Amino acid sequence: MVASPPPSKPVLAGATARTAPAPIKAAKAWLAGHDPAPGLPVLDVSQAAPSDPPPQNMRDAIADFVRHDPEAHLYGAILGDAELRVDFAAHWSHAYKAQVSASQVAITSGCNQAFCAVITALCSAGDNVLLPVPWYFNHKMWLDVMGVEATPLPTGKNLLPDASLARHLITKKTKAICLVSPNNPSGVEYPDAVLNAFYQLAKDHDLTLIIDETYKDFHSNPKRPHSLLDAPDWKQHLVQLYSFSKAYRMTGHRVGAIIANKALLAEVEKYLDTTTICASRVGQFAARWGLNHLQPWLADQRKEILQRQTFLKRNFETLERQGWELVGCGAYFAYVKHPFASSGADLAQKLVAEAGVLCLPGDMFAPPGTRNAAKHLRLAFANIDQTNLKEMIIRLSNLTFQLAPDCSEA
The missing domain is CATH 3.40.640.10 (Type I PLP-dependent aspartate aminotransferase-like (Major domain))
Incomplete structure (x- = not known):
């Protein structure tokens, strides 16, 4: 007697099937799938949320x-x-x-x-x-x-x-x-x-x-x-x-x-x-x-975030000389264009493995096929101080990935 095949799992086709999985969850999974470079503890700039508790x-x-x-x-x-x-x-x-x-x-x-x-x-x-x-x-x-x-x-x-x-x-x-x-x-x-x-x-x-x-x-x-x-x-x-x-x-x-x-x-x-x-x-x-x-305390928090923005803008010149572009900077975020041939999730995973930087690729914020979306990265700096911001810039500037053709002379 031939055994019956195991029942297949039902195909879920409800309303939630119309959308993509949670991007932050996907990004956090890259940490499990890659060993960061030795001596480079992960700088997590993937999620726009403070990690410290309330005062x-x-x-x-x-x-x-x-x-x-x-x-x-x-x-x-x-x-x-x-x-x-x-x-x-x-x-x-x-x-x-x-x-x-x-x-x-x-x-x-x-x-x-x-x-x-x-x-x-x-x-x-x-x-x-x-x-x-x-x-x-x-x-x-x-x-x-x-x-x-x-x-x-x-x-x-x-x-x-x-x-x-x-x-x-x-x-x-x-x-x-x-x-x-x-x-x-x-x-x-x-x-x-x-x-x-x-x-x-x-x-x-x-x-x-x-x-x-x-x-x-x-x-x-x-x-x-x-x-x-x-x-x-x-x-x-x-x-x-x-x-x-x-x-x-x-x-x-x-x-x-x-x-x-x-x-x-x-x-x-x-x-x-x-x-x-x-x-x-x-x-x-x-x-x-x-x-x-907490209004006085919040005013100090705002001042600190604005100082990080200023620090990042002033120190981004190191990356600009290598073909990077600071497209937007405000609140918790820097939105940058990178010069590499790799892009999207492929590049983001390489950044974890070789630079210990976890961030989100720009194509997570755009419709599929959007021109140049995958050439961008979102860096959420609410959780890293100026010392770690500087460290992040150093790590990104040390990357030796293949450049995109239009950036090879940058």
């Missing part, structure tokens, strides 16, 4: 809350704890010299969930959203899952999107334009004039302009990042997204925010109720505590 006084406050307040362990309001919404609205109003009310704020389980909730409220399968390239890959991934087309918006050499070009990409199915400023992956800060041009474009076509401001607290402008909230009708066309993770080193607590009109937040509330019900109560406590107690 001790914040951790002490969190511990007291967990030990002594029963609310730490219970469900809360779907759109967030009232006290946090009030305090965050006041913080946002002060930062943008505008009037934002608590009813225009929703608290989410991280900024990625904020994006997912807004897109789910605005879009249906078959719609499209304009995303400048290079884009933040988690935005693209959620659009894929939703069956929403991510319409690539090319950027110029300065990596700034152009509203006049975007106008020609808008169709009857376009529901939103999503910008990230300061940008991930490029670090570029979008000037106020650029943001206002996109706001006017959204207004002209009755679209929603979504601005992910995860890195707002590390903007080089000491006053305010933009003037969009000056528009009397901003509530009709503007949505802002924010993350507490980067500012207060609380990535594991997963707390983000949405600033939008009440009607949109009523739809967002349905999404939040069916996914997480509410953001972590402990995380919300931490976010509010940070808002109310």
Whole structure:
């Protein structure tokens, strides 16, 4: 009697099959697959997140809350704890010299969930959203899952999107334009004039302009990042997204925010109720505590990040002489063009093995086949100080990989 073959695994063809695997997970796997060069401990510039915990006084406050307040362990309001919404609205109003009310704020389980909730409220399968390239890959991934087309918006050499070009990409199915400023992956800060041009474009076509401001607290402008909230009708066309993770080193607590009109937040509330019900109560406590107690500390953190940017720009000349180009630098990121024949994931894995540098290739932030995307790298320097930044530059300058034909004379 012939034995029956073992049953085959079912082919998973649900909505998540429409998108790519998590890029950060893929990059971390390169560490397991390669032994870094001897004497070169890994410099991990792959993930845009602080690795240090919150300051001790914040951790002490969190511990007291967990030990002594029963609310730490219970469900809360779907759109967030009232006290946090009030305090965050006041913080946002002060930062943008505008009037934002608590009813225009929703608290989410991280900024990625904020994006997912807004897109789910605005879009249906078959719609499209304009995303400048290079884009933040988690935005693209959620659009894929939703069956929403991510319409690539090319950027110029300065990596700034152009509203006049975007106008020609808008169709009857376009529901939103999503910008990230300061940008991930490029670090570029979008000037106020650029943001206002996109706001006017959204207004002209009755679209929603979504601005992910995860890195707002590390903007080089000491006053305010933009003037969009000056528009009397901003509530009709503007949505802002924010993350507490980067500012207060609380990535594991997963707390983000949405600033939008009440009607949109009523739809967002349905999404939040069916996914997480509410953001972590402990995380919300931490976010509010940070808002109310850590502003001087945060100012010092911003100063340190800006100093790293300046240091990197000043010391990049060593690499420029070898054909490298610093295309963008801001917030946590340097977006660089390399001179080598190898590119994409192939080059990134070689960098781990031969230089002990773990970073992400540019084609993780672009549609397949995008010209020159794989010739770029994102270096996220939030976790390395100036000493290690210098070490990273030295290691990259010592590489002897084959040059691309157009860089052989650099």
